[in-house]
Amino acid sequence: xxxxxxxxxxxxxxxxxxxxxxxxxxxxxxxxxxxxxxxxxxxxxxxxxxxxxxxxxxxxxxxxxxxxxxxxxxxxxxxxxxxxxxxxxxxxxxxxxxxxxxxxxxxxxxxxxxxxxxxxxxxxxxxxxxxxxxxxxxxxxxxxxxxxxxxxxxx
Amino acid sequence: xxxxxxxxxxxxxxxxxxxxxxxxxxxxxxxxxxxxxxxxxxxxxxxxxxxxxxxxxxxxxxxxxxxxxxxxxxxxxxxxxxxxxxxxxxxxxxxxxxxxxxxxxxxxxxxxxxxxxxxxxxxxxxxxxxxxxxxxxxxxxxxxxxxxxxxxxxxxxxxxxxxxxxxxxxxxxxxxxxxxxxxxxxxxxxxxxxxxxxxxxxxxxxxxxxxxxxxxxxxxxxxxxxxxxxxxxxxxxxxxxxxxxxxxxxxxxxxxxxxxxxxxxxxxxxxxxxxxxxxxxxxxxxxxxxxxxxxxxxxxxxxxxxxxxxxxxxxxxxxxxxxxxxxxxxxxxxxxxxxxxxxxxxxxxxxxxxxxxxxxxxxxxxxxxxxxxxxxxxxxxxxxxxxxxxxxxxxxxxxxxxxxxxxxxxxxxxxxxxxxxxxxxxxxxxxxxxxxxxxxxxxxxxxxxxxxxxxxxxxxxxxxxxxxxxxxxxxxxxxxxxxxxxxxxxxxxxxxxxxxxxxxxxxxxxxxxxxxxxxxxxxxxxxxxxxxxxxxxxxxxxxxxxxxxxxxxxxxxxxxxxxxxxxxxxxxxxxxxxxxxxxxxxxxxxxxxxxxxxxxxxxxxxxxxxxxxxxxxxxxxxxxxxxxxxxxxxxxxxxxxxxxxxxxxxxxxxxxxxxxxxxxxxxxxxxxxxxxxxxxxxxxxxxxxxxxxxxxxxxxxxxxxxxxxxxxxxxxxxxxxxxxxxxxxxxxxxxxxxxxxxxxxxxxxx
Numbered sequence: 067x068x069x070x071x072x073x074x075x076x077x078x079x080x081x082x083x084x085x086x087x088x089x090x091x092x093x094x095x096x097x098x099x100x101x102x103x104x105x106x107x108x109x110x111x112x113x114x115x116x117x118x119x120x121x122x123x124x125x126x127x128x129x130x131x132x133x134x135x136x137x138x139x140x141x142x143x144x145x146x147x148x149x150x151x152x153x154x155x156x157x158x159x160x161x162x163x164x165x166x167x168x169x170x171x172x173x174x175x176x177x178x179x180x181x182x183x184x185x186x187x188x189x190x191x192x193x194x195x196x197x198x199x200x201x202x203x204x205x206x207x208x209x210x211x212x213x214x215x216x217x218x219x220x221x
Numbered sequence: 222x223x224x225x226x227x228x229x230x231x232x233x234x235x236x237x238x239x240x241x242x243x244x245x246x247x248x249x250x251x252x253x254x255x256x257x258x259x260x261x262x263x264x265x266x267x268x269x270x271x272x273x274x275x276x277x278x279x280x281x282x283x284x285x286x287x288x289x290x291x292x293x294x295x296x297x298x299x300x301x302x303x304x305x306x307x308x309x310x311x312x313x314x315x316x317x318x319x320x321x322x323x324x325x326x327x328x329x330x331x332x333x334x335x336x337x338x339x340x341x342x343x344x345x346x347x348x349x350x351x352x353x354x355x356x357x358x359x360x361x362x363x364x365x366x367x368x369x370x371x372x373x374x375x376x377x378x379x380x381x382x383x384x385x386x387x388x389x390x391x392x393x394x395x396x397x398x399x400x401x402x403x404x405x406x407x408x409x410x411x412x413x414x415x416x417x418x419x420x421x422x423x424x425x426x427x428x429x430x431x432x433x434x435x436x437x438x439x440x441x442x443x444x445x446x447x448x449x450x451x452x453x454x455x456x457x458x459x460x461x462x463x464x465x466x467x468x469x470x471x472x473x474x475x476x477x478x479x480x481x482x483x484x485x486x487x488x489x490x491x492x493x494x495x496x497x498x499x500x501x502x503x504x505x506x507x508x509x510x511x512x513x514x515x516x517x518x519x520x521x522x523x524x525x526x527x528x529x530x531x532x533x534x535x536x537x538x539x540x541x542x543x544x545x546x547x548x549x550x551x552x553x554x555x556x557x558x559x560x561x562x563x564x565x566x567x568x569x570x571x572x573x574x575x576x577x578x579x580x581x582x583x584x585x586x587x588x589x590x591x592x593x594x595x596x597x598x599x600x601x602x603x604x605x606x607x608x609x610x611x612x613x614x615x616x617x618x619x620x621x622x623x624x625x626x627x628x629x630x631x632x633x634x635x636x637x638x639x640x641x642x643x644x645x646x647x648x649x650x651x652x653x654x655x656x657x658x659x660x661x662x663x664x665x666x667x668x669x670x671x672x673x674x675x676x677x678x679x680x681x682x683x684x685x686x687x688x689x690x691x692x693x694x695x696x697x698x699x700x701x702x703x704x705x706x707x708x709x710x711x712x713x714x715x716x717x718x719x720x721x722x723x724x725x726x727x728x729x730x731x732x733x734x735x736x737x738x739x740x741x742x743x744x745x746x747x748x749x750x751x752x753x754x755x756x757x758x759x760x761x762x763x764x765x766x767x768x769x770x771x772x773x774x775x776x777x778x779x780x781x782x783x784x785x786x787x788x789x790x791x792x793x794x795x796x797x798x799x800x801x802x803x804x805x806x807x808x809x810x811x812x813x814x815x816x817x818x819x820x821x822x823x824x825x826x827x828x829x830x831x832x833x834x835x836x837x838x839x840x841x842x843x844x845x846x847x848x849x850x851x852x853x854x855x856x857x858x859x860x861x862x863x864x865x866x867x868x869x870x871x872x873x874x875x876x877x878x879x880x881x882x883x884x885x886x887x888x889x890x891x892x893x894x895x896x897x898x899x900x901x902x903x904x905x906x907x908x909x910x911x912x913x914x915x916x917x918x919x920x921x922x923x924x925x926x927x928x929x930x931x932x933x934x935x936x937x938x939x940x941x942x943x944x945x946x947x948x949x950x951x952x953x954x955x956x957x958x959x960x961x962x963x964x965x966x967x968x969x970x971x
Contacts, residue, residue: 101428104435107503148428152427157424160419165290166622187920200622200885201572205880205921205922
């Protein structure tokens with residue numbers, strides 16, 4: 067065990083864990099931040115997507131040591147009150163069905179909008195290509211990203 | 222920042238203090254036994270287990286069905302609230318534990334709304350009647366001079382009103398009215414029913430606070446990951462836990478006993494590694510050294526079995542539907558059209574893999590699980606724990622998808638077994654590999670369809686043979702193939718205006734655990750029938766839409782005699798209330814072809830495919846448009862869905878279910894398959910079990926809901942069956958080649 071210092075959602079945390087433990091399990095099992103989900107463990111589904119210094123990473127394959135001294139943002143830290151334009155658009159447009167993949171979808175969409183506030187359909191498809199939704203909410207996700215971006219076609 | 226979801230046993234129970242665990246009550250409005258015996262004057266109005274009105278006016282409504290994405294928590298409570306006249310802003314929804322007091326809680330068969338629509342309305346109406354009586358007594362007027370709305374009772378013609386909360390003490394002293402003294406509101410007075418209702422859990426889903434199966438932790442809890450036999454019926458011969466126990470954080474290694482056939486909801490057996498956290502448990506499992514014994518199914522090869530199934534449908538089977546003389550009609554036929562269709566095993570692959578938390582302690586057992594079937598989970602937990610059901614509590618979390626997988630209680634049994642063995646709370650976490658390899662798979666099928674045409678090209682006979690291992694094989698060891706009830710799904714209830722019809726079930730033995738997958742046998746029956754209708758159209762030189770309307774025939778309710786069956790299981794619904802209504806089937810076909818501009822197909826490279834299907838008492842027609850992309854792949858570009866589900870409660874969730882059904886149907890039509898070799902599953906994760914992704918989703922999915930006051934039908938499943946045949950038919954329109962085997966990726970660039 068080693069003590070690792072990681073900034074999580076704006077708070078400094080010290081973790082005594084195996085440095086190889088994936089960030090996902092450090093968040094869920096150690097810090098009890100359960101909004102980030104386990105879906106595949108192999109960076110194939112995107113349910114565990116978080117931001118590491120503003121960039122999307124799949125927490126299930128990111129060893130916690132890679133986050134040492136860096137800043138992690140999870141769904142719990144996306145906005146203080148659930149008021150991120152994407153979160154608002156998601157609720158208004160009834161995007162979630164079972165909801166399980168939506169934290170990952172939102173974190174990827176948020177990284178996209180931070181980089182490109184007026185994304186095209188191709189940008190959305192590309193940024194969310196790694197995020198599976200078994201319930202099939204894709205068309206609403208696309209529309210909600212556009213709505214949050216203030217684009218037409220976001221209904 | 223959300224609170225960590227760590228709960229003590231006590232605080233969680235306090236949070237659920239409205240539940241009535243262990244008291245058997247019917248759906249009728251009744252007090253619990255304890256309340257009936259109690260001399261204490263009640264201070265809340267609680268005419269039955271589903272609704273509770275507090276003195277502060279807060280109305281608590283219990284949702285007894287599981288939320289798995291179909292929106293049941295945003296839909297069912299509205300039935301009670303509308304009858305009551307409650308303001309939804311002052312309604313709180315509580316998730317029921319598993320308890321027979323709530324009636325049937327099994328959340329499958331697209332049954333939630335259709336199953337409880339009348340009962341929940343009656344529940345709300347009963348509570349309203351009591352509040353109105355209390356107000357009328359206070360004003361010394363007749364009940365008919367009062368009306369309940371906006372969370373208060375109003376005295377007609379005076380503007381006077383009393384809030385629900387203020388009436389509670391008086392109302393709670395009244396006897397619960399008899400059923401015949403309770404009047405349901407006219408449809409027009411149900412304010413929210415049928416509208417686009419807000420998503421109750423929407424905010425929690427987007428801020429990370431929604432609680433799924435793996436999101437509850439107890440003090441001292443261990444996480445278990447289980448190594449299971451690769452072959453159904455396999456068992457552990459010996460194992461060495463030394464290396465696993467050396468992994469930091471690993472606390473125990475425990476053998477889970479192998480099940481005996483029939484497998485029912487028993488766990489698979491294997492070796493469990495229990496650790497302080499999930500990562501340590503996974504590493505511990507990887508370090509196990511296990512020698513397995515395969516036990517008889519190790520020769521199962523799904524590709525070879527496909528040939529076995531085809532041989533089965535090439536010989537006569539057991540006739541379950543018969544009209545006229547099919548053999549004579551074929552002997553006289555001017556032309557015969559025939560085709561064979563094959564479909565593979567499929568896993569459920571909900572985004573949340575199976576997971577359950579159990580704590581067996583002091584002669585009691587408490588479970589938290591994302592289960593579709595809380596009462597079956599309770600029964601299984603009681604059996605495994607060796608306790609009476611009254612000592613078992615099953616709390617239902619949100620489900621990260623279910624699709625039928627979480628109707629089975631095997632993963633709950635594992636958690637209970639391990640908790641009992643180690644004396645600590647245990648969360649069993651299935652990895653995605655466990656989920657893909659050890660599922661209760663959707664069954665694999667072969668079908669042969671034959672139609673006789675006369676000189677004018679009119680169909681004179683229809684023969685449908687179907688072979689697939691039945692779900693019943695999971696529950697009984699002497700099942701040799703599909704039983705009569707299995708053919709209810711799209712074979713016995715298929716609308717045909719053909720004078721000679723026979724449907725036969727052919728032998729097929731199971732070599733894996735077979736389970737329900739969203740829309741079940743309808744998946745392949747709709748695929749074969751929907752594809753064959755299109756083949757028939759081309760053989761007859763007809764527009765596929767005109768052919769389909771011709772083959773299903775004129776608007777009518779089909780009698781058992783016309784169907785050629787002694788009875789119709791009909792999704793457990795009476796035929797008088799839910800007939801095989803060809804008019805409604807025609808209605809969705811006509812509407813979807815109008816919306817999709819069917820008559821303009823072929824223009825601008827639009828290749829359209831059509832299919833329609835009745836299932837779970839609803840009627841759905843789908844048109845998909847396919848185009849080739851720059852790389853030459855055939856892609857679903859746009860889809861139209863028209864659904865007639867009778868009266869709908871929550872229109873927006875119905876639309877969402879249809880949108881999701883298109884994606885679900887696309888995944889199974891285009892990409893999905895589980896293959897077995899040497900008795901073991903060859904796929905393991907989303908790398909080799911492929912699902913539709915964002916870029917493959919259609920540009921638009923248009924959903925149109927038929928406005929109807931007919932009795933409610935199902936919604937969660939009926940959208941799925943017509944999707945695959947619509948795609949196969951569009952593909953034919955686009956490429957001129959027919960896909961009769963799923964998934965289509967095996968034969969076409971998609």
